[in-house]
Amino acid sequence: MQFQSYNFILYFMPLCMAAYFCGGKRAPRAGRGILTLFSAVFFAFAGWEALLVLCLSALPDLLLTRLLLRTREKEQGASIEKAASAKRGGEREAKLLLLTGVLLHVILLVYFKLSHQLPLGISFYTFQQIAWLTEVYHGELREVGAKDYLFYLFFFPKITMGPLTSPSALITQVQDEKRCSFRAENAAAGIQMFAFGLAKKAVLADTFGSAVTWGFSSLSTATSADLI
Template identity: 30%
Template structure:
């Protein structure tokens, strides 16, 4: 079920809120949690119920491994749990990738499995690995399967994060005041949700339409079209994913639950190290806490620190997609982050505007690898962007260039020149002005639902 759909906004969300808080008002706290888990699983299985046993089996496995780790901190048990999670993710997400490369190296004809990627498997796998490691470190104090199920399945963050820790979310459900409806949180949550919905529906989707069509015809792009396609994708990716994150934060707030924000104006960064501190923050936190720091982090000699950074970004690239373009994308990001560290270590400072410009150009080039079907398309687009003899709109007539120019300029202006949703929400007051803002954003977004697009991260 999509957040940007009539069935979610007009049926699922209000019904779930009403029943949850009604059960809590009767002091049926245990039953309200059961209801919220069932509702979340219904939300998940709306997409494809065939994968419901998969997430349930994964939850049962990780809960009992975590419980054993809580009783006895066994490194072998931790390894067993992590390997089990990676094996599940690897089978569904990477099996065909390994078979393709096996066939290429050995010149064999092993048939591909063509497995459909289960929704949210990348997210709930990482979240459960974090749970196991936190158990091993003694940071989880409570073991209750119902609470654990709610921790994994809580529908606002189930499909695309943020990746949360047990210790930062579940204690909130234990606080008595959070069990009762708070109208100020309902209004604030709706406001944040409306911002995210508008980012996705009114800005992200139109940008995505052009970018996807253009990259499907990558070998026909002219120089201007290549820049339009790449810039459109960079912007659409931000508004799509950050829009989801805002909607998740807003929905959770309606349930009196605070989940961490995932974006902090990443396109205002002036180098890649700063960019990755602002972009997909909970994923960066996971990679830092459980991979980079486990390798020794920055507590080694310089070249090992840089090697740790490259390994971390290799994992990031491979997590994002089962393809060599994703791996190279991750490694390029690692190199750019290392370059930022070298600059800082050498006390070299660049003009702020030049630094931002180079960062953003680097972002556009690396994202081309991310979206292109293969290296051939990616190389053609990157090469064409810097071809001064092909400056024209000629091949693609799918979108009016004036129309697309408006969306690119508007998207850049919002991403670079205005406060982000978190900053705007700090000034929120439950008054007529903010009620009007909320109503306008949601009403305008409703008109797009008939042509609503999936979130881009669903494919990862």
């Protein structure tokens, strides 16, 4: 599903916004769950295979996040006498967990790159997954769970084409209860930003994208004037 398609503008986005504000008004976590569900539906339009790869790649992170958080809790809970040794041991364990996660995602990305069968958005969400594990490792994300991770990973505005966002910044925004209730000024600002971004994509990105695609496919026949 493309952001400029009628299905997205007339059906998906209004339904998503209505469901989010209705659910988020009661509880912020409910709002995040609704956004995650709609994001999965959005991604499924690219094919169930792409959604399956995304879900499978998320499983190791759920386990690694839990282990990293537990490691940090052990360090903080150690007695004064054992604090130094606990910190050294915890740091080694945390580094190993982080390295494991990074290697898993890099190997998965390289595999699909070499097989020439890239699932939708894998280049973007691979780096997002690494960013999540890195922030958990550094203690920038502490009180987070599986729902927070899945929301960050699946969030549809950025999963297919970016931009790469800081996990802690995005989670902090959606935890703000003021953002979970409908406000006319926020809706107006959001629609304005969406319209401006859509215009840039339709007028600039798609136009120049077609030219760039033609250029790369015609390198053997194009003249220097064509490339300029």
